[in-house]
Amino acid sequence: MADQAFVTLATNDNYAKGAMVLGKSLRNHNTSKKLVALIGPQVSEPCQSVLKSIFDEVRVVDVLDSGDTAHLSMMKRPDLGVTFTKLHCWTLTHYSKCVFMDADTLVLSNIDELFDREELSAAPDPGWPDCFNSGVFVFRPSVETYGKLLQYCTEHGSFDGGDQGVLNGFFGDWATADISKHLPFIYNLSSIAIYTYLPAFKQYGGNAKVVHFLGKTKPWSCTFDAKSKQVVGSVHEATTHPSFLKDWWILYSSTVVPMLQEQYGDKPFHSGVVEVNHLHHMQLSLTVKLCHFFLSWIYLFIISLSYGWLARKSTELLMWINMLSNSVIQS
Amino acid sequence: MADQAFVTLATNDNYAKGAMVLGKSLRNHNTSKKLVALIGPQVSEPCQSVLKSIFDEVRVVDVLDSGDTAHLSMMKRPDLGVTFTKLHCWTLTHYSKCVFMDADTLVLSNIDELFDREELSAAPDPGWPDCFNSGVFVFRPSVETYGKLLQYCTEHGSFDGGDQGVLNGFFGDWATADISKHLPFIYNLSSIAIYTYLPAFKQYGGNAKVVHFLGKTKPWSCTFDAKSKQVVGSVHEATTHPSFLKDWWILYSSTVVPMLQEQYGDKPFHSGVVEVNHLHHMQLSLTVKLCHFFLSWIYLFIISLSYGWLARKSTELLMWINMLSNSVIQS
Numbered sequence: 198m199a200d201q202a203f204v205t206l207a208t209n210d211n212y213a214k215g216a217m218v219l220g221k222s223l224r225n226h227n228t229s230k231k232l233v234a235l236i237g238p239q240v241s242e243p244c245q246s247v248l249k250s251i252f253d254e255v256r257v258v259d260v261l262d263s264g265d266t267a268h269l270s271m272m273k274r275p276d277l278g279v280t281f282t283k284l285h286c287w288t289l290t291h292y293s294k295c296v297f298m299d300a301d302t303l304v305l306s307n308i309d310e311l312f313d314r315e316e317l318s319a320a321p322d323p324g325w326p327d328c329f330n331s332g333v334f335v336f337r338p339s340v341e342t343y344g345k346l347l348q349y350c351t352e353h354g355s356f357d358g359g360d361q362g363v364l365n366g367f368f369g370d371w372a373t374a375d376i377s378k379h380l381p382f383i384y385n386l387s388s389i390a391i392y393t394y395l396p397a398f399k400q401y402g403g404n405a406k407v408v409h410f411l412g413k414t415k416p417w418s419c420t421f422d423a424k425s426k427q428v429v430g431s432v433h434e435a436t437t438h439p440s441f442l443k444d445w446w447i448l449y450s451s452t453v454v455p456m457l458q459e460q461y462g463d464k465p466f467h468s469g470v471v472e473v474n475h476l477h478h479m480q481l482s483l484t485v486k487l488c489h490f491f492l493s494w495i496y497l498f499i500i501s502l503s504y505g506w507l508a509r510k511s512t513e514l515l516m517w518i519n520m521l522s523n524s525v526i527q528s
Numbered sequence: 529m530a531d532q533a534f535v536t537l538a539t540n541d542n543y544a545k546g547a548m549v550l551g552k553s554l555r556n557h558n559t560s561k562k563l564v565a566l567i568g569p570q571v572s573e574p575c576q577s578v579l580k581s582i583f584d585e586v587r588v589v590d591v592l593d594s595g596d597t598a599h600l601s602m603m604k605r606p607d608l609g610v611t612f613t614k615l616h617c618w619t620l621t622h623y624s625k626c627v628f629m630d631a632d633t634l635v636l637s638n639i640d641e642l643f644d645r646e647e648l649s650a651a652p653d654p655g656w657p658d659c660f661n662s663g664v665f666v667f668r669p670s671v672e673t674y675g676k677l678l679q680y681c682t683e684h685g686s687f688d689g690g691d692q693g694v695l696n697g698f699f700g701d702w703a704t705a706d707i708s709k710h711l712p713f714i715y716n717l718s719s720i721a722i723y724t725y726l727p728a729f730k731q732y733g734g735n736a737k738v739v740h741f742l743g744k745t746k747p748w749s750c751t752f753d754a755k756s757k758q759v760v761g762s763v764h765e766a767t768t769h770p771s772f773l774k775d776w777w778i779l780y781s782s783t784v785v786p787m788l789q790e791q792y793g794d795k796p797f798h799s800g801v802v803e804v805n806h807l808h809h810m811q812l813s814l815t816v817k818l819c820h821f822f823l824s825w826i827y828l829f830i831i832s833l834s835y836g837w838l839a840r841k842s843t844e845l846l847m848w849i850n851m852l853s854n855s856v857i858q859s
Contacts, residue, residue: 324725325732326652327713357727376707382658393720394655396688401656491845492838503830507823514822 200293201312202231202253204286207300208279209237213244214417215300217453218445220251222304225448229309231292235285243460250456258285266344270351276358277350283360284350287336287343299332301410303445308384308406311335316342317368318378320385322361323393327372331361332409333385387411408441421446421470429471531624532561532643533584535617538631539568539610544575545748546631548784549776551582553635556779560640562623566616574791581787589616597675601682607689608681614691615681618667618674630663632741634776639715639737642666647673648699649709651716653692654724658703662692663740664716718742739772752777752801760802 203223207213216234223232232252236245238259248255260267260281267281286297296311298304311318316337319329336342346367355362365371371378382390383401387409391398410416419442420429428442450470457466534554538544547565554563563583567576569590579586591598591612598612617628627642629635642649647668650660667673677698686693696702702709713721714732718740722729741747750773751760759773781801788797 321652321657322725322728323654323657325713325721325728326654326657327732328725328728356731357725362727362731372710372712373707376704376710379703379707381703382656389724390656393724394653394659394688396693397653397656397659400687400693401658495841496834496838499830499834503827503834507827510826 199231200291202233202289202292202295203228204233204235204289204295204297205300206235206258206283206286206297207237207240207244207248208282209239210241210244211415211417212300213240213248214449214453214457215415217244217247217251217456218416218449219298219300219302219304220248221448221452224251226304226307228307230296230312233289233292233295235282237282243457243464243466246460247453247456256289258282260285266347270347273351274354277355277363280350280355280358280360280363281347283331284343284346284363287338287346288340289338290340292338294335294337297331297334297336298407299409301415302332302385303408303410303416303441303448304406305408305441305444306406311380311384314377314380317364317371318380319371320380320382323382323387323390328361328365329368329371329379330385330387330409331359331364332387332411333380333407334364335380383407385409405441408444410442410445416442416445416449417469419446419469421450423450423470423472530562531622533564533620533623533626534559534561535564535566535620535626535628536631537566537589537614537617537628538571538575538579539613540570541572541575542746542748543631544571544579545780545784545788546746548575548578548582548787549747549780550629550631550633550635551579552779552783555582557635557638559638561627561643564620564623564626566613568613574788574795574797577791578784578787587620589613591616597678601678604682605685608686608694611681611686611689611691611694612678614662615674615677615694618669618677619671620669621671623669625666625668628662628665628667629738630740632746633663633716634739634741634747634772634779635737636739636772636775637737642711642715645711646709648695648702649711650702651711651713654713654718654721659692659696660699660702660710661716661718661740662690662695663718663742664711664738665695666711714738716740736772739775741773741776747773747776747780748800750777750800752781754781754801754803 205216205219207216213236216236220232220234223230231254233254233256234248234252235256235258236248238257240248240257245255260271260278271278271281283297286295289295294312294316296308312335314335316335317329318335319331320333322328322330346363349367350363353363353366356366383405384407386402386405386407388411391402421427422429426443426447428446450468454468454470457468536547536550538547544567547567551563551565554561562585564585564587565579565583566587566589567579569588571579571588576586591602591609602609602612614628617626620626625643625647627639643666645666648660648665650662650665653659653661677694680698681694684694684697687697714736715738717733717736717738719742722733752758753760757774757778759777781799785799785801788799
């Protein structure tokens, strides 16, 4: 339906890359909905151009320019600037219903069925599961709701300093009112669940429809080896999102990078994709492995020596200080 | 109501201590319900006696002796022995409704209102929030349900190897069917939530009614200084459950330990409560702090020296190996 849209937000070029991959993943799974990207004024011209070729609508938002209400609210709570920006999605009133998705999410199958849900539908947050995670949610654009949200935000602030705190405060009955507003966790499968309850991930993770790269290391912070099709550098993340992170990079490197290259032309830009010579790469890893092996042993040797020394010295020191303090107390 | 009961399970003396504290905490908050403890045959005589003085009913359960169905199931799935033991609570058919609580939970206020809920009501698990945590749940004892559970258990096993996997499989529509069966998270506040989403804990944790000491370190694994009323040894756990762990120990040391002492008489037993001389304790901490300070600096100095040396040597080694491997390839 033309009056329904997926909406995302990118405040800088890095998040814009995420938004591009998200948009591509929605298109690849044949969504029938419109795609909208809200972007901050900091997003560069080439990135804006790529976003415009993937999304139906790219709208620059800057809460300071978005009308008196937001401006006034902003003056009172400058700490909540980014939060205000996300709430801006409620102003998209030319759509009757929308699904907001964070730029660090990736769609693994068609999820148009989310539009059957009502505002505010979202999946539980694994940190405090009576809160919903605001990375994926169904909402109805409305100037009235937008105004109330800004007012709530100004009056109560955000318990976590971000939009999730504000939205959970405003839609405070989510945990108790209506089960249909609880999106299954597979629509917002966040990385944290993989390592906190691995058996459940193994049982249900295969049905994942949306993966959310929560945490400090974002997919675009990693490096991808175009030859071996492997994410390099972030081994930890790569093992915790075994295939999801690779899925992200394959989509990004094959579809988004060529578009960025075209836009940047001769200007250099950081794609994050490297072409490591395969033989050289193998040689290098052997070298690194050998070095690692030798250095580990040398290091262990030094550590064990220094620990032995420390243990002896600390016992002496302890006895000395004890004697001293006892004599002080006795005198 | 006489036909409603809180039920817990203790398979050994350590968990029995937990059950005693849980029972005491329920009594202290004036529950009007009966208290039932299911215990394994390994629980010692003195512990059984203390449990009998706190609980209305103490029942020794051993799945191998619990009838043909369980016996046969057990033969096929010996790995699920402990799980079968917990499922045993469904055989308490002289009660119309029960609330099961793990022995590592602590009640912080009267929670008799849980009996207004229906089977199977439980709070979400923070690991995979579409699963419920089986540490606290409302159920209706029924021989029929018990049989079906054993059958399910034998046929499908448990995706996590424990009762939580079985129960989530059997009551598989919990996440989607009925919001009234979602107990608020404050009825099963598990430790993990405190460090994964601290702002939410700060916002909502004050309303906690039941705390669940999930994880490897149980309250009874720590040591308590009776003089300073401080949990010693497990600093990490003490900071993550700031007051909860202390609450547990104050209740245990003041009410449970005297009962255990009476039962054990002259026989020695490990209470976990120590009486550290206060002055000595203060002196010792000062000594420890001083030592720690000096040793940290010495250690840092050695580490920085050895790292510098390692860095130089590793560069040399790397160059040397690279030269060697290049010459091998060229030759």
